[in-house]
Amino acid sequence: MKSVRNDDVARPVIGVCARTTPVTVQGLDTTVSLALQAHVDMLATAGCAPLLVPLLPGAEDLLPHLDGLLLPGGPDLDPKLYGQPQHTRTRCGSPAADQVELALLRAALDAGRPVLAICRGMQVLNVLSGGTLHQHLPEAVNHDGHCPQTATFTLGWNRLHLQPGSLAAAVYGGDVPTVACHHHQGVDRVGAGLTVTARAADGVVEAIEATGHPFALGVQWEAGQDSDDRLHRALADAAERARQRPPTPGDSDGIADEQPVSGRARRAAAPARTR
Numbered sequence: 001m002k003s004v005r006n007d008d009v010a011r012p013v014i015g016v017c018a019r020t021t022p023v024t025v026q027g028l029d030t031t032v033s034l035a036l037q038a039h040v041d042m043l044a045t046a047g048c049a050p051l052l053v054p055l056l057p058g059a060e061d062l063l064p065h066l067d068g069l070l071l072p073g074g075p076d077l078d079p080k081l082y083g084q085p086q087h088t089r090t091r092c093g094s095p096a097a098d099q100v101e102l103a104l105l106r107a108a109l110d111a112g113r114p115v116l117a118i119c120r121g122m123q124v125l126n127v128l129s130g131g132t133l134h135q136h137l138p139e140a141v142n143h144d145g146h147c148p149q150t151a152t153f154t155l156g157w158n159r160l161h162l163q164p165g166s167l168a169a170a171v172y173g174g175d176v177p178t179v180a181c182h183h184h185q186g187v188d189r190v191g192a193g194l195t196v197t198a199r200a201a202d203g204v205v206e207a208i209e210a211t212g213h214p215f216a217l218g219v220q221w222e223a224g225q226d227s228d229d230r231l232h233r234a235l236a237d238a239a240e241r242a243r244q245r246p247p248t249p250g251d252s253d254g255i256a257d258e259q260p261v262s263g264r265a266r267r268a269a270a271p272a273r274t275r
Contacts, residue, residue: 012067012239014043015053017101017121019074020094036072038224043070045229046236053104055097060107068114068239070232071105071121073222076185079135082127087135089184102128112245114215114238116231119183122208122218129191129210137186141202146181156181158200158221160207166197167217168207171234179206179221179228186220194218214238 075093198207210216
């Protein structure tokens with residue numbers, strides 16, 4: 001069968017997982033699927049065509065049309081996915097959307113597509129790989145610096161400690177960035193096939209990467225909340241390189257896939273857990 005990859009399209013197509021939220025438009029209460037405009041603008045500036053991907057069953061079937069995938073921030077993951085009861089401070093979104101995003105990410109990794117997973121997206125990557133989360137990080141680190149509790153929305157700021165030789169270090173070169181954050185959850189047990197490549201000063205995991213994958217990078221900070229577009233440009237460059245590589249059947253990303261699924265069967269799949 002002839003490939004439907006975007007080899008003849010001028011710009012790499014990057015799927016951006018949609019988030020849904022209630023809004024009021026001209027007095028009408030409705031629900032919309034959306035993406036942070038900064039992600040759209042930064043990807044476009046980097047030479048890509050951003051494509052909003054609603055988290056509906058079968059989203060992974062769009063993968064042949066995508067050259068890369070961006071998982072943005074969003075609501076808390078359903079803790080049942082990593083075998084825990086729900087904390088009183090956990091605010092889940094849609095369990096069905098969680099399942100679709102996991103299946104889409106699994107398909108992207110299996111196909112060797114470049115992936116940038118931001119904030120919640122990094123947590124999705126970790127849970128997919130069998131990892132767990134701190135459901136309320138202030139209880140683990142004894143401060144609220146990662147998600148300041150103030151009367152109005154306030155970003156926290158972390159100076160990163162990057163692992164030399166990592167993707168994250170390559171993105172930032174010799175710079176040691178100070179990054180914006182606003183998350184009350186974080187990585188606890190790191191999933192199989194993932195490597196921690198950045199931490200905050202308090203030891204909180206700030207970046208993870210998939211071993212053996214050309215570009216699968218998860219970052220906990222709020223990339224897109226400032227003008228630093230280096231992560232988005234790195235994703236764009238990785239997508240362009242991936243387009244130049246012929247597909248190799250049987251490629252593996254090294255990430256644990258405890259419940260292997262493929263094609264349409266992924267739609268209802270959740271990562272299995274071993275206790």
